[in-house]
Amino acid sequence: MTSRARGVLLALPGLLMSFAAAAALAAPSGPVQLLPLPNIQPSFAPAPLAPPINPGYVAAPPNGLSPLLTQPGPVYQLPPPASPAYPPPQLPGPIDQQKMQAYRNNLYGSQWQLQQQGVSPDSQRSREIQQQLNQPDSQ
Numbered sequence: 106m107t108s109r110a111r112g113v114l115l116a117l118p119g120l121l122m123s124f125a126a127a128a129a130l131a132a133p134s135g136p137v138q139l140l141p142l143p144n145i146q147p148s149f150a151p152a153p154l155a156p157p158i159n160p161g162y163v164a165a166p167p168n169g170l171s172p173l174l175t176q177p178g179p180v181y182q183l184p185p186p187a188s189p190a191y192p193p194p195q196l197p198g199p200i201d202q203q204k205m206q207a208y209r210n211n212l213y214g215s216q217w218q219l220q221q222q223g224v225s226p227d228s229q230r231s232r233e234i235q236q237q238l239n240q241p242d243s244q
Contacts, residue, residue, distance in 0.1 A: 212238050 173180065197203055216234045224231060 209238065 197206075212234050216231065216238075219228070219231055219234070220226075226235075
């Protein structure tokens, strides 16, 4: 058993005696008087209500209906939408031009790969790529 547990066990009877003494001092000297029981009544559910009765149609006003109700559309003119303060983005061009540019980029990439692999510019594949890049309608 540890010293802490032994200390707690030794202090426990003294603590209980001090609680008993405090309770004896606070206890009334005469007989204990009990409080009356509270008067609790059971709660009942409210009685169901009858459904509302339809009063019928509402009579139209003598001046007729308001023009706000008879004329569709806004009462006032809506302001025109504000134009953006920045210019619209410029697209790269028509789809055909984009395809041609992508094709040329692929040819340049192929030519670069052949150069990185050490293939001679006089090889058949290099000449085909250069010929396709020099065609006038691909520019």
